[in-house]
Amino acid sequence: MMAAHATSHLIENLPPIRGRMQADAVLAAATWFRVGGPAEVLARPADADDLAAFLASLPLEVPVTIIGAASNLIIRDGGIAGVVIRLARGFGDVTIEPDGVTAGAAALDAVVAEHAAQAGLGGVEFLSGIPGAVGGAIAMNAGAYGSDVAATLDWAEIISRQGEVFRMSCAELSLSYRHSTLPAESVVVRARFFARPGDPAAIAARMAEIRASREATQPTRARTGGSTFRNPPGARAWELIDAAGCRGLTRGGAQISQKHCNFMLNTGGATAADLEGLGEEVRRRVRAATGITLDWEIKRLGIPGSRPAVLP
Numbered sequence: 001m002m003a004a005h006a007t008s009h010l011i012e013n014l015p016p017i018r019g020r021m022q023a024d025a026v027l028a029a030a031t032w033f034r035v036g037g038p039a040e041v042l043a044r045p046a047d048a049d050d051l052a053a054f055l056a057s058l059p060l061e062v063p064v065t066i067i068g069a070a071s072n073l074i075i076r077d078g079g080i081a082g083v084v085i086r087l088a089r090g091f092g093d094v095t096i097e098p099d100g101v102t103a104g105a106a107a108l109d110a111v112v113a114e115h116a117a118q119a120g121l122g123g124v125e126f127l128s129g130i131p132g133a134v135g136g137a138i139a140m141n142a143g144a145y146g147s148d149v150a151a152t153l154d155w156a157e158i159i160s161r162q163g164e165v166f167r168m169s170c171a172e173l174s175l176s177y178r179h180s181t182l183p184a185e186s187v188v189v190r191a192r193f194f195a196r197p198g199d200p201a202a203i204a205a206r207m208a209e210i211r212a213s214r215e216a217t218q219p220t221r222a223r224t225g226g227s228t229f230r231n232p233p234g235a236r237a238w239e240l241i242d243a244a245g246c247r248g249l250t251r252g253g254a255q256i257s258q259k260h261c262n263f264m265l266n267t268g269g270a271t272a273a274d275l276e277g278l279g280e281e282v283r284r285r286v287r288a289a290t291g292i293t294l295d296w297e298i299k300r301l302g303i304p305g306s307r308p309a310v311l312p
Contacts, residue, residue, distance in 0.1 A: 011041050014083065015057035019046040019090070027075050030067070030086065032131070033225050033264075035272045036075025037302060039065075039084035047090035048159065048189045055187075056163025058083065064161060064185045065301060068106060071132035072140070072226045072298050077272045077305025087135060091189060096121065100154060102192045105135030109142070112193070117207055122198030124152055129210040131226050135188040140297075141175040145210050149193075150175035157190040158182065165189075178230050178297055219257045223266035228279055229294040237294055238262035241282055244289040251278035264298075276300055 011023040025042035028035050045051035058064070063082030067073065091106035096119040103112045113128035126147040130137060138156050141149045153170040160166070160183060174181040182188065214220055229237040238261050241247070247261040253270030256278065257263040264275055283294050 010062070010082075014041065014043075014062070015054055017043060017045050017054045018050045020044045025084075027067075027070075027080070027084065031070040031073055031075055031225075032223065033074060033266050033270070033272075033275060034223050035077070035266060035270055035275060037077050037079025037272075037305065039080050041083045043083055043085050044088050045085070045090065048157075048165070050090070051085070051087075051187060051189065052159050052163045052165055054163075055159060055161060060161070066135070066185075066187050067301075068136045069108065069131070069133040072136065074225065074272050074275055074298055074300045076276070076300060076302035078303030080302040085187065087133075087187070087189070091135075097192075098197075100192055100195050102190065103134045104190050105133060105138075105188045107134050108132070109134060109137050113207060116193075116195050117200070117203045120197055120200045120203065121195035122203045122206075123147075123195045124193050125203060125206045125210060126152075127193075128207045129214055134191050138173070138188050138191055139180055139182055140178050141180050142178075145213070148175075152193045152195075154192040154194055156188050159187045159189055161185040217260055219259045219263050219265060222257070222263075223268075223270075224257070224263050225298050227262050227297050228264050229262060229283075230297045232292050232294065235292065240286045240290055240292060240294065244282070244285040246282045246285055249278065249282065251275075251281060254278040256282065271305065272300075272302075273305055276304075 021043045023041055025039045027039050045054055065080050065084045067086050087106040091104035093104045094107050094112055094115045095102045096115060101112060101116045109127040109130040109132055113124050116124050126145045129144045130142045137149050155167045155169050157167050231237050241261045246256050248258050249256045252274030253267050254274035255265045255267050257265050287293050
């Protein structure tokens, strides 16, 4: 835990919000892996206006970290210094339009797809197969099942570190494989996706197919974090991991999934160091076996509680 006097000092000198703010806040329960240390301060603004006012008044020397559904994230055991902003209820609205759907950053990807399907709009069915929320999907250009955010995004509404509200088009975000050019410490608060009228039965059938595929091939009911590593050019990460003999590999309470070996699991007692260290061991073995260095897709944030063996 962080020192009490440090957290008290920081929170007492922060601008107020209409939402909630908590010192030394537990984050592990908010992540899909269920690991990690506390936030020095956790801020949950009530809405976009509340967030903008808070950021505009927040001293620039205070570090800001944004988390959403925390589905593709390891928070390290030492926690996160500064202010962690988590978007929740005030950022979850979904609005259907004749040729698109607008959603708050905290709306789950699958919920956006479901609203579109109920309105007979197609083109965003792939979102039903992506764990997490809209803000994170835009930040990493999430994709699966034949499409991605870059193929469907109209614009994203963003609040800068200075509290300014503006929009960036899909082209301005320069989306590429698991990457966007969001300004540093900015926050996606809303986005619009193109969608098109379609046959409701066909849309529903496609979403059912995606759900069935996920259930059959991924450890969806485990404490996991989605794909661990990006696919290298011309290769699939899971095939490289399997070929290097890492399927089922363990470290402490962390394990490489037997079902899909580009997924890591918390089997019940893992620490963040177990998970990150296991990932680094997989990278080491894959590079030794194939000459290819895997890049992390899962984000790792915060202060290590113990230092994992990092691949040089």
